[in-house]
Structures are given as structure tokens and as C-alpha cells.
Amino acid sequence: MTTIKHIASQAGVSVTTVSRALNGYSDVNAETRKKIEQVAKELNYSPNSLARSLVKNQSETLGLLVSGFNKESVKDGFTVEVMSGINSYIAETQYDLVLFNTDSSKQRKKTYTQLCKERRVDGVILQGIKTDDPYLEEVMESDIPCVFIDIPVSSKHVGYVSTDNVEGARNAVLHLLELGHRNIGMINGHKQAFVSKERLEGYKQALLEYGISFKDQLVKDGSFGEKEAYRETMSLLKEQPDVTSVFCASDLMAIGAISAAKQLNYCVPEDLSVVGYDDIPLSSYISPSLTTISQDKFALGYNAAEMLVKMLKYQQPPEQCILKTELKIRSSTSATS
């Protein structure tokens, strides 16, 4: 592997001059620069970014901390679409992305912060972390510039981008209310997800607006999983036969809910209306196609990456970015008879 030393001796100059020439400094003779560039090319030189990072104390590397980049999440499509947005923005910058896996971290004894600090990443994007994840604390205490996705927590060095989950859930439920539904069940995610709290809040708000009292037994947790939602919907429909519609906190869960409904000989949407959340690719392809709250997952990632890079490059302060959602009415909801 050739270094600037080799180039220096070959070109008959000092390493300093080589460094400056190759980095485009102005205080180097045109002839000298030409010569150096030529030698560099001849020797097939590649700068060693490790050495550079070491002395400059910045790695031009961003950490991507994703919980749930696995088989199931691929089916869901949410996580990966966010990642794709992150990747798209980063690809246009000088930064590279290193993937830290948080799922199978049982094996590794290092915490995520340790990973980030050891790798000397300049900043981190964090996605899919639960509210009770100890890493949240760690990140807040460290001073690594950081952007959260779907976690409304901020500080001097932490920003976030999320969607308006209260509003989204509210619109979903209002849609059902406007269709005449009054007994509306909910299949939520899990207690450790910020978005679940917010979507439950939106559900409550909508009911309140229609003067309907909140009933705890109408709400189940489906862990954002298709199978779990199937199971929970089964019990919901059996326990609460008056229910005419269900709001699910994710499309994948809505798909599970529809399966359960069909299993119990409900017709969707005639006997049971179902609203999802996310608008993943699947939702427009299944039948009946899914009425859902659409959120721009790509933008979620793209904006997060943009925010982080701006914090890093231009010392901009972290922001709180809330994206809009949109109700997409398809065929899984209909008016009560």
C-alpha cells in the first residue's frame, strides 16, 4: 500500500508538500503539484482515511443504530424504507454510514454508545428504540450529535424527526366515526413505543370529540406483529361482539386483524371496518385494499440524515421536525348499515 512517504521520495519533495498538494492547498507550486499528482497516480495511491481521521479527530462516518432490521421488519417495510431515505441523503454527502445492529447485541458486551465512541462516528441516527431502552439514557448523557426517529426527545445535541401520531390516529378514528361507527376497537403496538402512546392519545381524542367514553377493554396490544394482531383481534371480536371497526397502529397488524376477521366469518368492510397505519407497499395490494394513515417513511429518514449533517457541518442546533400524515381511504372501511 503506497503512502505519501513513497510519493514524497519518488517526487523528491517532503511529505508535507505531498499532503498539501493532494489536498488542494494553494501554497504549492503548480509544477510541483503536477509532478506529485502524477506520481500519486503512477503508484496507485489511496489516502488512508483512518490516519486522517485520527489526526483530524473526525471520521466522516455516521452511525446508524436500527433496532429491528430483520426478516420481519423487511416484510413490514417501514424500517427499511426509513433506512433507504437516510441512505439517499447520506449518499450525496462526504459521509459514510456504518450500521450498528442492536438486535443481536446479546453476544457483544459493548453498549451502543461504546460502539459509537470506539468507532469515533461524528454523529448517530437512532431508529426503533424502545422508551425503556437504557441506550436512550446513554445517548442523552454522552455528547454525540444525534437524531432520533420517532422518539420525541431532544437536548443540546439531540434532535428528532417524527410524524404527528396523535393527529394521524385521530384522523383514522374520525374517519370511522364519520362512517357511523361507534364501537371502535384498537390494536396498538406495545407500551414501550412512543408512537403507541401518541396513537392511543389520538384514538381517545377522536372518541372524546364524538362524546364517546373510552373503554379500556376495546384496546389491545399487538406488538406491531401480524400474528400477534391476529390473536388479539380474535379475542377482541369474541369478547366485544359489538365492535364494528378496528383501528390498528400498523398496516401489518391491520393485515393480521383482517385475517382474524375473515377467520371468524366477518366480511371486511361490510361487517368490520379496518384502518391501518403506515401505508406500506403491501397495503394497496391486498384485498380489500387497506384504508390507512400514510406517513412518508422515506422522508422520515431523509430529513433525519439532513438534520444530522447540518448539525455537523454547519453547527446548526438540533431541531424537532414533525411530518404530516395523510388519510388514504381504500376499501377496508365502509359506513355502518
Add this chain to the structure above:
Amino acid sequence: MTTIKHIASQAGVSVTTVSRALNGYSDVNAETRKKIEQVAKELNYSPNSLARSLVKNQSETLGLLVSGFNKESVKDGFTVEVMSGINSYIAETQYDLVLFNTDSSKQRKKTYTQLCKERRVDGVILQGIKTDDPYLEEVMESDIPCVFIDIPVSSKHVGYVSTDNVEGARNAVLHLLELGHRNIGMINGHKQAFVSKERLEGYKQALLEYGISFKDQLVKDGSFGEKEAYRETMSLLKEQPDVTSVFCASDLMAIGAISAAKQLNYCVPEDLSVVGYDDIPLSSYISPSLTTISQDKFALGYNAAEMLVKMLKYQQPPEQCILKTELKIRSSTSATS
């Protein structure tokens, strides 16, 4: 940021001793080690992996070079599922993964090899590269340990993992032939994909086995895209009204083909049988559910990662790994009447 120097002075020993103590060498007094570990903890020490990599001349970093990690590919699910497999294996190793984006490389003037060399990655996994991509040459000429996915090219330092595309395509077409179809169209990917060549070969083989001559006008290229496949299927069905079935080189294209068929008032599978390739999540959810050649995308990535790590850690030579595919018969194919 605390370094071993700080620890050394704090603990009253030399940096050498600190280094050895923290790296678990045996030739260090138990007392001393204890003291050092304690100080390290107090000072909240994180080793600087950049410095370590520099001196050890290995970064414990693997490059992931994916072409087509974008919005469309997320919908497809193929690329990301492979990535998920890679990630799963890597997560259990000491390596980290850095993502190199090859799509929007217009901006960056660096070639992928340059990126890899600069970052000093220990090895590279390469996915979704076209046959005419100049990077293929570059990689072969460099000596970076490398594993290709779905590119059957190998050398002293390059292995690959792929599926048996000829066999897979052959089985898809045999399935149609067994159902009585004789006029079988094909919507292929594009000329720059290895898998497309192989799948076309499988298509031809199957026809040959049934004594049917190959007709060039029955084969169209759909660029692995849903819209393109829609368009190509349209023209195919119009130009060749005798066609009773279509083999598509990807599920996403099969979905496009089905849309086209419906648009032209064909019933699937009654008037037109359609076989896909990949078995992406979507394919079992759409209606009619898609008969397809299932390939284990997760394993594709997992095995590639495993091969690379074994090359790196145990100096194992690169291999050629071919995975089996499986015909999944669903509802998009039926016998001719």
C-alpha cells in the same frame, strides 16, 4: 476524550502496561490490571478504534456495496432481505458494516474501490452490480477479499453466492408446460444482469425438453420494474394473442404483468397463467396469489457474510455457493382448457 496515556499517568504505570492490561495479555500483574481497569472505568475510557486499526492495519470493517437500495427496491423487498441476512451474520461477529451507496455516485468522483481502499475495509460484499459495471473489473484487479451476490465470478480473492437460476427458471417454465401451456411468454430483467441470462437459459431449456422451438418475439425485457413489466406485457399480449402464460423474472414484474392482463380483460389464471420469481412478501398477499420460484434471500446474504468472514478470519479460500430454489404453486397458474 480519555486515552491510554491518561490512564497510564493516573494509574502510575506506562502506556504499554495499560495497553496490555486492557487487551487481556497474561504478562501483567493481577493487581496492576485491576488498578488499570478501575481507572479506565473511572475515566470512562473508550479505546480509539481508528488508532488501533491504523497500527494493526486492519479495520474490522466490512464494506457493503449495494446497487439499488432505494424506494423501488424497498417495495421489491429482495435487496433489503439480502441485506438483512448479511446484517444478521455480521452482528454476531466483531465486524461492523459500512454502507457504500452506488446509486447516486454521480456526485462523488471516487470509484467504489477507492472508497473501500480509503476506508481500509477488510473485505467487501457486493450486490446488485450489473455485468457491465466497471467496478467488476476494478474489484477483480484489486486484491480486496470480496464476495459477490448473484454474480458468478470468482478469483483468488473473490467468491460468490447465488441461486441456481437456470434450474429455477426451468422449473417455472416446466410447471407451465405441465399445465398444458405451449405458448409461453417471458418478461425478463435486463441484459446487464447475470441472473437474467441464466433465467433465459432455463426458459429455453424447458422449452427444448418439450420440443418447443424458442421464439425471440415471446421474450421482453422489463428491467425488473413493475411499470416496465406492465408495459411490456401489454405489447406482448397484443402482439402475440396466442400466449396463454407468462414467466416473469421477478415477482414485482409478475405483479405488473397481472395488472396488464387485467387491463386487457384477461382473467388470471383462467385466460393467462403467470409465474414470478423471488417469492417476495407481496406475492402471497396479492390476489390471485402468485405462483413463483422461491429463493432464500436472507440466506443469500447470510451465507455471503459468513463466507467473507471465514476468508478473513481463517484464511479460507473463497467458495462458489449455489443455493436451491423452490417452486411455490399458488393461484396465478392453472391448466389450459
Add this chain to the structure above:
DNA sequence: TTGTATGCGTTATCAA
């Protein structure tokens, strides 16, 4: 068992 000295490849400071 511990310490001294050197080097990894690069950038930065200062003087020439």
C-alpha cells in the same frame, strides 16, 4: 512483570 522507543499514515505548526 514492566518500561522505553518506535512506528502506523496523516495533518498541522512553525521556521526557513
Add this chain to the structure above:
DNA sequence: TTGATAACGCATACAA
């Protein structure tokens, strides 16, 4: 416009 030298944080050969 150029070069000598130190420094980044760590690992290691060698000496003690």
C-alpha cells in the same frame, strides 16, 4: 513555496 518536526492514540519489539 517548501521542509523538519511534532502530534493523533495505539500496539509491539526489545530491553530491563
